Amino acid sequence: MFEVLSNETLAPNLHRMTVRAPRIATARQAGQFVIVRSEKGEERIPLTIGDADVEEGTITLFIQALGAGTKKIVSRQPGEFLSDVAGPLGMPTDIEKWGKVACIGGGVGTAVLFPMAKALADLGNEVTTIIGGRSKPYIILADELAEFSSHVQITTDDGSFGQQGFVTTALQALIDDPERRPEAVFAVGPVPMMRAISELTRPYGIKTLVSLNPIMIDGTGMCGGCRVQIGDEVKFACVDGPEFDAHQVDFNSLMDRLTMYREQEQHCRLDDQLNARKAS
Amino acid sequence: MTKAMTTKERLAISRVLMPEQDAQLRSRNFEEVNIGLTETLAIQEAQRCLNCKNRVCVQGCPVQVSIPEFITALAAGDLVRSAQILQSDNALPAVWGRVCPQETQCEARCVRGVKGQPVAIGYLERFVADWATANADQLAPVTLAEASGKKVAVVGCGPCGLTAAGELAKAGHAVTIFEALHDTGGVLRYGIPQFRLPKDIIDVEVARLQQMGVEIECNVIIGKTLTVSELSEQYDAVFIGNGAGLPAMMDIPGESLKGVYAANEYLTRVNLMGAGQSDDCATPVLKGKNVAVVGAGNTAMDCVRTARRLGAERAMIIYRRSEEQMPARVEEVHHAKAEGVEFVMLTSPLAVEGTEDGWVKALRCQKMELGEPDASGRQRPVAIEGAEEVLEADIVINALGTRANPLLTSTAPELQLNEWGNIVADEVGTTSIPGVYAGGDITRGGSTVILAMGDGKRAAAEIHRFLTASQD
Ligand SMILES: Cc1cc2nc3c(=O)[nH]c(=O)nc-3n(C[C@H](O)[C@H](O)[C@H](O)COP(=O)(O)OP(=O)(O)OC[C@H]3O[C@@H](n4cnc5c(N)ncnc54)[C@H](O)[C@@H]3O)c2cc1C
Ligand SMILES: Cc1cc2nc3c(=O)[nH]c(=O)nc-3n(C[C@H](O)[C@H](O)[C@H](O)COP(=O)(O)OP(=O)(O)OC[C@H]3O[C@@H](n4cnc5c(N)ncnc54)[C@H](O)[C@@H]3O)c2cc1C
Ligand code: SF4
Ligand code: SF4
Ligand code: FES
Numbered sequence: 001m002f003e004v005l006s007n008e009t010l011a012p013n014l015h016r017m018t019v020r021a022p023r024i025a026t027a028r029q030a031g032q033f034v035i036v037r038s039e040k041g042e043e044r045i046p047l048t049i050g051d052a053d054v055e056e057g058t059i060t061l062f063i064q065a066l067g068a069g070t071k072k073i074v075s076r077q078p079g080e081f082l083s084d085v086a087g088p089l090g091m092p093t094d095i096e097k098w099g100k101v102a103c104i105g106g107g108v109g110t111a112v113l114f115p116m117a118k119a120l121a122d123l124g125n126e127v128t129t130i131i132g133g134r135s136k137p138y139i140i141l142a143d144e145l146a147e148f149s150s151h152v153q154i155t156t157d158d159g160s161f162g163q164q165g166f167v168t169t170a171l172q173a174l175i176d177d178p179e180r181r182p183e184a185v186f187a188v189g190p191v192p193m194m195r196a197i198s199e200l201t202r203p204y205g206i207k208t209l210v211s212l213n214p215i216m217i218d219g220t221g222m223c224g225g226c227r228v229q230i231g232d233e234v235k236f237a238c239v240d241g242p243e244f245d246a247h248q249v250d251f252n253s254l255m256d257r258l259t260m261y262r263e264q265e266q267h268c269r270l271d272d273q274l275n276a277r278k279a280s
Numbered sequence: 281m282t283k284a285m286t287t288k289e290r291l292a293i294s295r296v297l298m299p300e301q302d303a304q305l306r307s308r309n310f311e312e313v314n315i316g317l318t319e320t321l322a323i324q325e326a327q328r329c330l331n332c333k334n335r336v337c338v339q340g341c342p343v344q345v346s347i348p349e350f351i352t353a354l355a356a357g358d359l360v361r362s363a364q365i366l367q368s369d370n371a372l373p374a375v376w377g378r379v380c381p382q383e384t385q386c387e388a389r390c391v392r393g394v395k396g397q398p399v400a401i402g403y404l405e406r407f408v409a410d411w412a413t414a415n416a417d418q419l420a421p422v423t424l425a426e427a428s429g430k431k432v433a434v435v436g437c438g439p440c441g442l443t444a445a446g447e448l449a450k451a452g453h454a455v456t457i458f459e460a461l462h463d464t465g466g467v468l469r470y471g472i473p474q475f476r477l478p479k480d481i482i483d484v485e486v487a488r489l490q491q492m493g494v495e496i497e498c499n500v501i502i503g504k505t506l507t508v509s510e511l512s513e514q515y516d517a518v519f520i521g522n523g524a525g526l527p528a529m530m531d532i533p534g535e536s537l538k539g540v541y542a543a544n545e546y547l548t549r550v551n552l553m554g555a556g557q558s559d560d561c562a563t564p565v566l567k568g569k570n571v572a573v574v575g576a577g578n579t580a581m582d583c584v585r586t587a588r589r590l591g592a593e594r595a596m597i598i599y600r601r602s603e604e605q606m607p608a609r610v611e612e613v614h615h616a617k618a619e620g621v622e623f624v625m626l627t628s629p630l631a632v633e634g635t636e637d638g639w640v641k642a643l644r645c646q647k648m649e650l651g652e653p654d655a656s657g658r659q660r661p662v663a664i665e666g667a668e669e670v671l672e673a674d675i676v677i678n679a680l681g682t683r684a685n686p687l688l689t690s691t692a693p694e695l696q697l698n699e700w701g702n703i704v705a706d707e708v709g710t711t712s713i714p715g716v717y718a719g720g721d722i723t724r725g726g727s728t729v730i731l732a733m734g735d736g737k738r739a740a741a742e743i744h745r746f747l748t749a750s751q752d
Contacts, residue, residue, distance in 0.1 A: 023500070027504065037462055041562060043563050044553070068562060069562060084499050086460065086461075086499035086501060087501070217545060217553070218460070220685065221525065221685050224529070225541075234535065239687060250536075256538060256638040260539075264564035
């Protein structure tokens, strides 16, 4: 059992949670994740370790409550418990001294990006951070990222905060500016966003890394469910990733496989709506 | 019984038939297929045993179960004694009685099989083990040796790790099992379906170990959460029984289509997570109308029979060799057939074909014929040129087997591996690191439950020797 120590709402349906897990806090490195099950009978949900405090023996998770599984997790209040937290899983981010780097986060991807950006800055890289979201309430962690980024740029689809437009517009401007052009780009967010960034940087030959989020079960390489096509090889995202060279990723197949259980999940969302209606 | 039976009387009894659930009915539910013998039937079957002096059956058993002894006690109606004999041999008789390939091991050697049917050793083991579970109060509790003050870490909670842990606890050592998943049992829980091995059998065994003082910590992945060298520092000895959890891929086009599963994923969703078994289960699984399972081992049979239970109208085994060459247990094949599974033999997959929106549509296959025997004497399948077959399918499951998972070994560079990535260990589990032992699928590649348990038992004895020798 893993005790929840804090749980706050950062944006609509987006929670920051700290959980006591001393072994994981000690072992984890930036880019790794845990698999969480809120209680018996629930799904196993992969979540990036956003931050860790070795002294306190705690890890921080950022959770977007999307479906039934993540909603159960964020419903846990401080003092309550999650039945299973396993990790750290996956390969750590390959942190190198690149010089200038751009870190791009979309939606909850910004939280996944956070430990990578921090580790890159700690190693002396000059980090420009671009955060994208639908509208102002969906922009998260801007202040936290500003602490170690040389610039933070914000884009919203509706222009309610920062620049109106997509993160790709901001990235293009960065690439076009010889003073600020990045040697490497790290991008985490919805698959279409990562694909767009990959297409943008490809002609410039800028090294681009993305963190993939295929459906997982065990997270240890046992089930093969998280397989992704990288160049002409099949890789297991949970053990070989989750970060990969964006220019090698088959985004179409990834996006497609993510819809495998859409029907079943919608069935469950419908149930939620029915229950909500009954309750009101 | 009043008077001992004569050999002639024993020979006159014919082999018992295992009562089983109706095939139609069971092909749609997850209840255990084999209902189990009644006491009368079990005793009658036990009376067929001739209590042979040369114990040939025992030579066929990888762990040398005292077969004639436990059966003779059963034939005499002394269930308590029979159960004690079985339990002193090895842990988990209720498991191996259900999943051992008896027909190629103990029963293959039984003298009664020479001219007729061998004694149903597996069924009898299962009967006695189940009786022992239900009547635990009649059996003397296991006595533990005095605490040795030594600590042993066991990696993996499958049959190999569980057996090693039990033996070490009996010898008085403090044992902690570290398990990567959120539950115990290894393949027994996430792989083998409950219509073959009900999950409460594992629960009972695990509870028994816990009563003996064995600690079980789930959600600890050795190689990630803790490393082998950290365990070596914190414990007096380490036993590794982490299995062979890494699926072999088919390496054919279309493997990323929606509806293609590796067997481990399909079975884990259903068995560990409970998918498809009740409407309110959180974890989903796809249910297909036409399901093609590639492979013909126990894993393939488990997948195809699970697919039937999840509603498949046509559930097929696709195998590139012929029926006689299938590696699965004979009983599983019989059961699968009775449940309406189709066996498409001499057929090898070429590609999974998909619809425009990325779902599986069909499995395109190459027809084969049997050619010259290979080194092992088995006739090798060769492609019949130009003969292809397209099988309509909405789910394709790859059950081609597993390889060694590198998660643990990649962070233990001093651990010597063979060319397939399996840990090199001798017959008592000794590895290249002093104080670190290994057994089961991680040393053997895919094997069997009973071999994994045998490894656990032998390694535990060796670890005990190591710990007591280093005491002075
Ligand atoms: C390595 C990795 C790191 C991740 N880190 C984070 C994170 O830090 N914060 C965060 O909010 N989310 C993260 N995710 C995504 C998160 O795991 C999914 O959003 C979550 O599993 C959805 O489950 P659900 O039951 O709430 O939603 P559902 O309604 O079941 O599904 C919503 C969508 O999520 C995806 N999904 C469903 N089940 C899984 C699964 N078991 N594994 C992966 N994706 C699934 C599917 O595309 C589905 O359409 C990460 C995913 C991976 C693989
Ligand atoms: C579907 C299926 C059906 C089968 N049917 C039969 C049958 O009928 N008869 C038969 O004899 N054999 C059968 N087998 C084979 C048999 O199950 C295996 O040979 C046996 O389970 C091996 O036991 P083990 O303890 O070595 O490994 P496993 O049972 O694989 O157990 C290993 C355990 O270690 C855990 N683990 C893995 N890595 C780590 C890590 N890094 N840290 C911590 N824990 C870890 C795993 O989660 C698992 O719980 C079948 C196998 C499968 C897959
Ligand atoms: S363990 Fe297996 S081989 Fe040995 S006696 Fe029992 S069924 Fe036969
Ligand atoms: S060989 Fe057969 S008949 Fe003889 S002791 Fe063994 S089980 Fe009994
Ligand atoms: S999640 Fe099972 S292999 Fe990656």
